[in-house]
Amino acid sequence: MSTQIVNGFSRLSREEKIKWLENNFLTDPNDISAQLYSFLHQDCQVQKVLDGFSENTICNFPMPYGLAPNFLIDGKMYCVPMVIEESSVVAAASSAAKYWAERGGFHTEILGTVKVGQLHFKRAHFDTKDSMGANFINTVLEQYADALEAFFVDYDSLPDEKRDVQIIMAILSNHTPECVVRASVSCPVSELGTSGNGMLAEKMAEKFRVAVQIARNDPYRATTHNKGIYNGVDVVGLATGNDFRAVEAAGHTYAAMSGQYKSLSQCEIEDGIFRFWLEIPLALGTVGGLTSLHPLAKLSLQILGNPGAEELMRIIASVGLAQNFAAVRSLVTTGIQKGHMKMHLLNILNHLNADQPEIEKAYAFFADKTISYAAVRTFLESMRVPVS
Ligand code: MEV
Numbered sequence: 423m424s425t426q427i428v429n430g431f432s433r434l435s436r437e438e439k440i441k442w443l444e445n446n447f448l449t450d451p452n453d454i455s456a457q458l459y460s461f462l463h464q465d466c467q468v469q470k471v472l473d474g475f476s477e478n479t480i481c482n483f484p485m486p487y488g489l490a491p492n493f494l495i496d497g498k499m500y501c502v503p504m505v506i507e508e509s510s511v512v513a514a515a516s517s518a519a520k521y522w523a524e525r526g527g528f529h530t531e532i533l534g535t536v537k538v539g540q541l542h543f544k545r546a547h548f549d550t551k552d553s554m555g556a557n558f559i560n561t562v563l564e565q566y567a568d569a570l571e572a573f574f575v576d577y578d579s580l581p582d583e584k585r586d587v588q589i590i591m592a593i594l595s596n597h598t599p600e601c602v603v604r605a606s607v608s609c610p611v612s613e614l615g616t617s618g619n620g621m622l623a624e625k626m627a628e629k630f631r632v633a634v635q636i637a638r639n640d641p642y643r644a645t646t647h648n649k650g651i652y653n654g655v656d657v658v659g660l661a662t663g664n665d666f667r668a669v670e671a672a673g674h675t676y677a678a679m680s681g682q683y684k685s686l687s688q689c690e691i692e693d694g695i696f697r698f699w700l701e702i703p704l705a706l707g708t709v710g711g712l713t714s715l716h717p718l719a720k721l722s723l724q725i726l727g728n729p730g731a732e733e734l735m736r737i738i739a740s741v742g743l744a745q746n747f748a749a750v751r752s753l754v755t756t757g758i759q760k761g762h763m764k765m766h767l768l769n770i771l772n773h774l775n776a777d778q779p780e781i782e783k784a785y786a787f788f789a790d791k792t793i794s795y796a797a798v799r800t801f802l803e804s805m806r807v808p809v810s
């Protein structure tokens with residue numbers, strides 16, 4: 423393991439970077455470069471574009487690109503592209519989308535699209551001698567504010583003594599409480615149907631409502647609950663080339679605006695109607711940045727019908743709500759692990775190098791059994807015992 427500082431790393435070619443990696447950080451470099459090269463795009467032009475998105479790139483890091491069909495949003499049907507490595511997310515989104523498409527679909531409302539930019543500047547220092555000086559300081563600060571305003575109108579009008587106002591930084595704020603969308607679903611409780619484990623609609627609805635209430639009150643649960651929402655939000659954000667870190671940061675601040683971190687979604691049952699909604703800040707783009715450069719981000723937007731930013735807000739909020747609905751419904755009915763592990767079975771089988779006949783037998787065997795890594799390994803071992 424190297425302890426030497428490397429200089430000029432970014433100026434090395436891809437080959438040189440990989441060589442350096444092998445020499446310094448890989449104890450068994452066998453096949454590493456071949457593996458890395460195998461993930462490069464076959465079209466050099468596309469690879470050049472991909473490399474341009476970051477710095478010090480040595481290859482690409484593939485992620486599954488899937489589709490969640492049947493999203494009925496404000497009366498329009500969408501097929502939503504998703505980039506995610508968690509097996510159950512696309513399945514959950516697709517199933518919730520179909521479920522709500524049969525019950526009127528998602529309804530959305532843009533609550534605002536305003537974003538905030540900030541200029542931070544360093545305040546002057548005052549020595550007000552024997553006076554407390556608040557009035558004096560406030561007066562001068564107000565003059566600074568006026569001068570700063572005037573600066574943008576007419577630079578020359580700024581008095582000399584005020585020119586040393588020091589701008590600390592200028593940056594947009596990712597906190598976007600005025601760039602918010604609401605997505606909702608509703609139907610009579612009786613139409614919620616019987617859940618997979620035979621739980622009746624009334625019971626499921628009430629447990630669901632209480633589960634959301636818990637996430638409104640308990641930050642521990644709220645964090646996990648909101649993570650479920652971002653399972654839907656981030657993956658479409660990523661698929662459309664949006665900055666999902668900014669989107670998440672905004673959401674978590676928004677969730678804490680009351681002074682306590684809360685769930686972003688809410689649920690009520692009134693006069694026999696089940697209503698579930700999500701209010702979420704989403705500062706998104708559909709032009710510029712990665713959206714038009716990344717070939718798959720471009721494709722994602724095309725699949726969605728080339729929406730503007732507001733339409734994309736509506737779509738992503740609906741996907742977040744769908745994801746949240748699917749997760750909470752599982753939690754209050756079958757429990758999350760059953761579905762999760764069923765989706766994860768293939769990962770475990772691949773990890774244990776199962777071949778196709780073994781995979782098929784494992785799916786049949788575990789159809790009605792609890793799936794765990796140990797159980798799958800034991801199952802495969804039992805099948806692989808040589809017949810004497
Ligand atoms: C897992 O990725 C997401 C959930 O934990 C969300 C939730 O608990 O609501 C299932």
